[in-house]
Amino acid sequence: xxxxxPKLSDELSQTVVSSTKSVKIKIKRSNPNVNSEQKFDDFVxxxxxxxxxxxxxxxxxxxxxxxxxxxxxxxxxxCGSCGMKINGKPGLACFTKISELDSDTVTVxxxxxxxxxxxxxxxxxRMINNxxxxxxYVIREDSExxxxxxxxxxxxxxxxxxxxxxxxxxxKCGLCNSACPTMAMDKxxxxxxxxxxxxxxxxxxxxxGKNKRLKVIDExxxxxxxxxxxxxxxxxxxxxxxxxxxxxxxxxxxGIRD
Amino acid sequence: xxxLRESIIMKIHxxxxxxALFLTVIHIMMxxxxxxxxxxxYENVIANYESVGYAILLELLLILxxxxxxxxxxxxxxxxxxxxxxxxxxxxxxxxxxxxLIAYGSRTxxxxxxxxx
Numbered sequence: 001x002x003x004x005x006p007k008l009s010d011e012l013s014q015t016v017v018s019s020t021k022s023v024k025i026k027i028k029r030s031n032p033n034v035n036s037e038q039k040f041d042d043f044v045x046x047x048x049x050x051x052x053x054x055x056x057x058x059x060x061x062x063x064x065x066x067x068x069x070x071x072x073x074x075x076x077x078x079c080g081s082c083g084m085k086i087n088g089k090p091g092l093a094c095f096t097k098i099s100e101l102d103s104d105t106v107t108v109x110x111x112x113x114x115x116x117x118x119x120x121x122x123x124x125x126r127m128i129n130n131x132x133x134x135x136x137y138v139i140r141e142d143s144e145x146x147x148x149x150x151x152x153x154x155x156x157x158x159x160x161x162x163x164x165x166x167x168x169x170x171x172k173c174g175l176c177n178s179a180c181p182t183m184a185m186d187k188x189x190x191x192x193x194x195x196x197x198x199x200x201x202x203x204x205x206x207x208x209g210k211n212k213r214l215k216v217i218d219e220x221x222x223x224x225x226x227x228x229x230x231x232x233x234x235x236x237x238x239x240x241x242x243x244x245x246x247x248x249x250x251x252x253x254x255g256i257r258d
Numbered sequence: 259x260x261x262l263r264e265s266i267i268m269k270i271h272x273x274x275x276x277x278a279l280f281l282t283v284i285h286i287m288m289x290x291x292x293x294x295x296x297x298x299x300y301e302n303v304i305a306n307y308e309s310v311g312y313a314i315l316l317e318l319l320l321i322l323x324x325x326x327x328x329x330x331x332x333x334x335x336x337x338x339x340x341x342x343x344x345x346x347x348x349x350x351x352x353x354x355x356x357x358x359l360i361a362y363g364s365r366t367x368x369x370x371x372x373x374x375x
Binding site: 182185186187188218219220221222223224225253254 | 263264265267268269272333336337338340345
C-alpha cells in the first residue's frame with residue numbers, strides 16, 4: 001500500500017468539507033522541457049472566506065491533479081516562493097484570498113518576464129544574478145569584530161534606519177520584476193528588485209560601497225531605463241516602493257543627493 | 259571609442275530638454291509679435307535668419323533638439339533589442355544622424371544669414 005507523505009496528509013486534513021461555496025480555478029499548464037504546448041486546466045474547488053489561492057492550488061494537487069507544478073514554502077508571505085499571475089496581476093498565492101478577488105473564476109499563470117520551468121514555477125536566475133550584482137550587503141573596510149575590545153556595534157540612529165527600512169522588507173518574490181514593462185522589453189535590464197536593494201544599502205549609513213554600486217547600475221541597461229511606470233510598487237506584497245527607491249538612486253547619480 | 263557613463267548622457271539629455279524648452283518658448287513668443295500668416299511669409303522667414311541673434315537662437319535650438327532627439331531614439335532602440343554589435347551600431351548610427359542633421363541645419367542657417375539663399 002502506498003504511504004502518504006506526512007505533509008500531504010496535513011494538506012488533506014486542511015480541506016474543509018462543510019463549505020457550500022466553490023471557485024473555478026483555471027491553471028495555465030506548460031512544460032517547455034517537453035514541448036511548447038500551453039493550455040488551461042479547469043478545476044472546481046470548495047472554498048471558505050479565508051481560503052487563499054495557494055490553498056486552492058494545494059487542494060487541486062491533493063485531490064484532483066498531483067502533477068500541477070507550483071513552488072511554495074512558508075504560506076505566510078515571508079519566503080517569496082509562490083509568486084504568480086492571479087487574474088492577470090502578479091501576486092503571492094499565499095497572500096491572496098479568493099474572497100478578495102470578487103470572482104467565481106480565478107485564473108493563475110506563471111509570472112511574466114521569467115522563463116517557465118513547469119506550469120506555475122518559473123526560473124528566477126535572472127533576478128538572483130541581478131540581485132547579487134548590486135552587492136546586497138554592507139561594504140566597509142573595518143569589521144564588527146574588533147581586535148582590542150572584542151565585538152562592537154556599528155551604531156545607527158532611528159532617523160538613519162528610517163531612510164532604508166521599508167526596502168529591507170524585500171522577500172525576493174520577484175513580483176516587481178514580473179510587473180515591470182521594461183523587464184519585458186529589455187532582457188538585460190537590471191530590474192526594480194535589484195535597484196531597490198541597491199538603494200537599500202546605499203542609504204544605509206553603515207555602508208561604504210556607494211560608488212561601487214552606483215557604477216554597477218549606471219550603465220546602458222541600468223537605472224536609466226526605468227520609465228517610472230510604478231507597477232513594481234503596485235504589486236509588492238510587502239509594501240516596498242521600488243519606484244521611489246529608483247528615483248532616489250537617480251538623485252545620487254544626478255548629484256542632487258549625497 | 260570613448261564611452262560616456264550613462265548618468266553623464268542622461269544629464270545631457272535632461273539639460274538639452276530644458277534648454278530646448280526655454281528656447282522654444284522664446285521662439286514662440288517672437289512669433290506672437292506678428293500675425294501667424296505673416297510669420298510664415300518668405301520675406302519674414304528670411305529676415306529671421308538674417309538677424310544674427312535669431313540665427314544663433316535657431317542654431318542652438320537645432321543642436322539641443324538634435325542631441326536630445328537622437329539620444330531618445332538611441333534609448334528606444336536599445337530597449338527594443340540587445341547585443342554588443344547591435345548596441346554599437348545604434349550608438350554610431352545615432353551619432354551620425356545627429357551630426358548630419360546639425361550639419362544640414364547649420365548649412366541652411368549660415369547660408370541664409372550670409373545672404374547666399
